[in-house]
Amino acid sequence: MAAQGNDAPLVEVRHLKEYxxxxxxxxxxxxxxxxxxxSFAIRRGETLGLVGESGCGKxxxxxxxxxxxxxxxxxxxxxxxxxxxxxxKVDIDKFATPADGGSLTGNTLSLNEYRTKTxxxxxxxxxxxxxxxxxxxxxxxxxxxxxxxxxxxEREERVLELMNxxxxxxxxxxxxxxxxxxxxxxxxxxxxxxAVNPEFIVCDEPVSALDVSIQAQxxxxxxxxxxEMGLTxxxxxxxxxxxxxxxxxxxxxxxxxxxxxxxxxxxxxxPLHPYSKSxxxxxxxxxxxxxxxxxxIPLQGDIPSPLNAPSGCPFRTRCQxxxxxxxxxxxxxxEVEKGHFVACHRTAEVNS
Amino acid sequence: xxxxxxxxxxxxxxxxxxxxxxxxxxxxDLDRGKVLGIVGESGSGKxxxxxxxxxxxxxxxxxxxxxxxxxxxxxxGAGERVMRDIRGxxxxxxxxxxxxxxxxxxxxGHQLMEAILLHTDRNKEQAWDRAVEMLKLVNVNExxxxxxxxxxxxxxxxxxxxxIAMALACEPDILxxxxxxxxLDVTIQAQILELMQQLQRDLGMAIIMITHDLGVVAQMCDxxxxxxxxxxxxxxxxxxxxxxxxxxxxxxxxxxxxxxGTVGQKLQPITGTPIDLLNLPKGCPFAPxxxxxxxxxxxxxxxxxxxxxxxKASCWINVERNARDLGASAMRKAQKVGMDxxxxxxxxxxxxxxxxxxxxxxxxxxxxxxxxxxxxxxxxAAMEVREAGADVLPDGDIVGDGxxxxxxxxxxxxxxxxxxxxxxxxxxxxxxx
Numbered sequence: 047m048a049a050q051g052n053d054a055p056l057v058e059v060r061h062l063k064e065y066x067x068x069x070x071x072x073x074x075x076x077x078x079x080x081x082x083x084x085s086f087a088i089r090r091g092e093t094l095g096l097v098g099e100s101g102c103g104k105x106x107x108x109x110x111x112x113x114x115x116x117x118x119x120x121x122x123x124x125x126x127x128x129x130x131x132x133x134x135k136v137d138i139d140k141f142a143t144p145a146d147g148g149s150l151t152g153n154t155l156s157l158n159e160y161r162t163k164t165x166x167x168x169x170x171x172x173x174x175x176x177x178x179x180x181x182x183x184x185x186x187x188x189x190x191x192x193x194x195x196x197x198x199x200e201r202e203e204r205v206l207e208l209m210n211x212x213x214x215x216x217x218x219x220x221x222x223x224x225x226x227x228x229x230x231x232x233x234x235x236x237x238x239x240x241a242v243n244p245e246f247i248v249c250d251e252p253v254s255a256l257d258v259s260i261q262a263q264x265x266x267x268x269x270x271x272x273x274e275m276g277l278t279x280x281x282x283x284x285x286x287x288x289x290x291x292x293x294x295x296x297x298x299x300x301x302x303x304x305x306x307x308x309x310x311x312x313x314x315x316x317p318l319h320p321y322s323k324s325x326x327x328x329x330x331x332x333x334x335x336x337x338x339x340x341x342x343i344p345l346q347g348d349i350p351s352p353l354n355a356p357s358g359c360p361f362r363t364r365c366q367x368x369x370x371x372x373x374x375x376x377x378x379x380x381e382v383e384k385g386h387f388v389a390c391h392r393t394a395e396v397n398s
Numbered sequence: 399x400x401x402x403x404x405x406x407x408x409x410x411x412x413x414x415x416x417x418x419x420x421x422x423x424x425x426x427d428l429d430r431g432k433v434l435g436i437v438g439e440s441g442s443g444k445x446x447x448x449x450x451x452x453x454x455x456x457x458x459x460x461x462x463x464x465x466x467x468x469x470x471x472x473x474x475g476a477g478e479r480v481m482r483d484i485r486g487x488x489x490x491x492x493x494x495x496x497x498x499x500x501x502x503x504x505x506x507g508h509q510l511m512e513a514i515l516l517h518t519d520r521n522k523e524q525a526w527d528r529a530v531e532m533l534k535l536v537n538v539n540e541x542x543x544x545x546x547x548x549x550x551x552x553x554x555x556x557x558x559x560x561x562i563a564m565a566l567a568c569e570p571d572i573l574x575x576x577x578x579x580x581x582l583d584v585t586i587q588a589q590i591l592e593l594m595q596q597l598q599r600d601l602g603m604a605i606i607m608i609t610h611d612l613g614v615v616a617q618m619c620d621x622x623x624x625x626x627x628x629x630x631x632x633x634x635x636x637x638x639x640x641x642x643x644x645x646x647x648x649x650x651x652x653x654x655x656x657x658x659g660t661v662g663q664k665l666q667p668i669t670g671t672p673i674d675l676l677n678l679p680k681g682c683p684f685a686p687x688x689x690x691x692x693x694x695x696x697x698x699x700x701x702x703x704x705x706x707x708x709x710k711a712s713c714w715i716n717v718e719r720n721a722r723d724l725g726a727s728a729m730r731k732a733q734k735v736g737m738d739x740x741x742x743x744x745x746x747x748x749x750x751x752x753x754x755x756x757x758x759x760x761x762x763x764x765x766x767x768x769x770x771x772x773x774x775x776x777x778x779a780a781m782e783v784r785e786a787g788a789d790v791l792p793d794g795d796i797v798g799d800g801x802x803x804x805x806x807x808x809x810x811x812x813x814x815x816x817x818x819x820x821x822x823x824x825x826x827x828x829x830x831x
Contacts, residue, residue, distance in 0.1 A: 099583040099584075259650065259654050261654070266664055287655065288656055291661060292656075310661070330587070330613025333640060333657070334641075335637075349583075
């Protein structure tokens with residue numbers, strides 16, 4: 047689906063950093079740079095796909111955007127307003143642009159308000175639902191937390207409406223999560239995330255745990271909900287065919303850094319970063335003739351530990367084009383063509 | 399003779415809730431040096447099938463009937479002693495989750511040497527050398543150092559390599575890979591698959607590859623078995639399954655996966671949820687979710703139909719297709735004898751509807767009857783033509799492709815509106831006699 051509406055971003059992430067302290071010795075902690083200086087914007091009504099290997103920080107990006115983790119540094123600007131948690135100490139003015147009038151202070155959004163506009167769908171439909179709660183209580187929990195329903199009757203009606211919307215039967219309301227299959231559980235999770243009438247949903251691997259036939263049902267439902275409710279998605283997944291299907295634009299992450307961002311078709315047809323090239327060539331295509339002819343660009347070794355990330359470009363240790371410059375400095379994440387961002391010193395040479 | 403012959407395998411789990419028929423009549427052959435893929439959703443019985451081959455089922459599981467022949471030797475009921483010689487030696491298995499299938503309390507070297515010491519007459523030193531050699535084979539760097547390390551010091555991809563090294567240490571004839579790359583990232587998955595392909599070529603072993611990822615199957619497999627609810631739906635070469643699927647479930651699976659061609663379109667999911675194995679229906683297990691389900695699908699499970707020497711499917715839709723072909727050929731014959739096209743179409747339709755409503759047998763009877771009618775009609779027409787003073791009809795095929803196409807199209811339309819056609823079946827007009 048094409049991005050609708052104007053080009054003004056709904057969610058803007060500026061220089062987001064998320065470091066986790068790891069105990070590496072007696073009284074000694076080392077920061078694990080799960081997300082290291084990531085910036086991007088998501089337009090209203092679009093789906094941004096976020097891909098990368100496990101451990102690259104894609105889930106952390108999703109969670110930090112929603113302030114489920116307090117950002118170490120950087121700011122999330124939602125609909126022109128900086129999101130600030132009650133105890134956060136990040137100097138948000140540092141990230142203000144001329145478009146914000148040079149300052150973000152006084153133009154902020156409280157976390158409570160932010161969370162009535164943004165929600166999350168989790169990966170694992172088995173562990174993300176409380177086994178002691180009935181389906182109706184699970185779905186109504188956001189309504190209770192934000193006090194969005196005046197009466198018990200309104201609450202019940204809302205729950206049934208949500209269940210109906212995601213294709214669950216109303217008689218399921220009083221059952222418990224264990225009585226449902228994976229696909230149905232994921233529907234419950236989606237209903238819960240829709241309860242506050244959000245504008246923006248972070249979908250963290252929402253179909254990875256589902257069977258192929260069920261996966262298609264859930265993907266279609268995401269599509270339909272977006273059309274009906276004008277939702278904006280950040281769609282995190284490692285299945286590149288699924289991401290390609292659902293996304294308008296796709297971002298590729300490697301070891302806490304964003305390495306490429308472009309239109310979905312563009313990044314599939316003409317990836318510019320050597321990592322994206324390799325990643326995309328490794329996707330098994332469900333067509334024997336294409337699969338047999340497919341030339342994979344091999345990638346040696348494993349992803350390095352983020353505790354001990356290489357200097358400069360994080361990908362250089364596995365990159366066949368790496369030079370000394372790559373070890374010295376981290377390449378800038380810049381727009382090389384309209385709408386196509388790449389972080390690579392050697393974009394020109396790699397693609398000549 | 400095939401290296402592995404599985405015939406009509408039935409495996410059940412006897413639980414408190416009742417008998418769970420996890421595998422329901424699966425048959426396949428595996429030749430030396432071939433890669434067989436078993437595809438299906440979770441709960442379709444693919445893992446239980448191979449666990450039955452290895453006889454490593456959970457205590458509640460039992461092979462109820464069927465035969466598994468390895469190199470001519472019957473394994474069902476062969477006893478633990480025989481199986482111990484087969485497992486890890488002649489047939490090895492790699493499990494899905496590399497994180498839990500290695501013992502965390504022993505070194506990698508100890509675990510690698512275990513199989514070698516058990517199945518060969520190498521001493522400890524030779525076993526160590528062999529283990530190092532195996533690690534080298536699967537591209538593990540610094541194998542000597544790695545031998546002394548514990549599983550937690552390995553990444554997921556590395557552990558899966560160790561599992562492969564362990565499985566290959568005794569040069570098995572068959573390697574069973576149960577979702578070997580599901581827990582891995584795509585780049586690592588590609589490395590592992592390539593490694594398996596290369597080793598398969600070099601060592602000439604056969605591989606049974608279990609997966610739900612159709613992309614992996616397309617890349618790796620020569621032959622594919624598609625399973626649903628413990629029964630097998632379809633079996634054929636990779637090209638046959640992907641380009642000419644003949645079971646509605648296979649078709650549904652292929653339609654439901656996103657490809658570059660589906661961008662901007664809705665996916666076509668299979669509706670409903672997988673079936674409860676405790677209460678298998680009488681008919682085809684897929685019928686409740688099948689858009690093309692016919693009355694017969696609910697009454698009776700389709701037997702295995704041979705479509706070519708390599709391609710088999712258990713789906714009534716092929717009978718329909720068969721009937722449609724018969725109908726088309728009947729029409730062609732009718733055309734030949736100068737029968738009115740509409741009348742011929744009616745016969746063809748009746749043939750199809752009859753074929754669907756009843757069974758294969760009645761379709762054949764029907765076909766024969768129509769054939770007889772056509773014979774009569776032909777003689778009649780020939781007589782008429784003679785009486786009219788013209789020459790006898792030329793024996794060559796006078797109907798062009800156009801008429802055939804038309805009849806096919808008609809057949810398609812009919813099958814689309816099958817139910818209404820069945821309700822409003824017109825009384826059949828007689829041909830020109």
